[in-house]
Amino acid sequence: APVGSISIYDPQVLLSLKQVYYAIHPNGMVADCQNDFAGWFNAVMKKEYSYSELFNLYNSICGSNAGYICEPPSETTDQNSVGVALTGETGFTITNLPPMLCGLNEPAGGPVYVNDDPAKTLPNLPTTAL
Secondary structure, eight states, rough: OSSSOOOTTTTHHHHHHHHHHHTTTTTTTOHHHHHHHHHHHHHHHTTEEEOHHHHHHHHHHOOOOOOOOOOOOOOOOOTTTTTOOOTTTTOOOOBBBBOTTTTSSSSSOOOOOOOOOGGGGGGGGGOOOO
């Protein structure tokens, strides 16, 4: 049985779906991105939205410019947006997306150094028996 419910009126759900859509298209957006995204979204969420309805839904729930999925945003940009370059068959670059959720785009910290060479630890071992 499901543990919780997923609502299309939750901005985290919408933004996560947008990120998943980008992740399953690592080579860029398809030529008919609007129909492709609407079809994928409707299949995943069991809904029947057109792309323009999804555009309006994203903007109303997630904020200004969140509805731009398949085309670049308008000239007016939101100060809280994050620049991301995604190019595809359509030839445009998406340069403005809403802020990403923590942990989706970068690791929490820098790389962790692990010294897995046992010979380097020998000088640190005690050399006398007790």
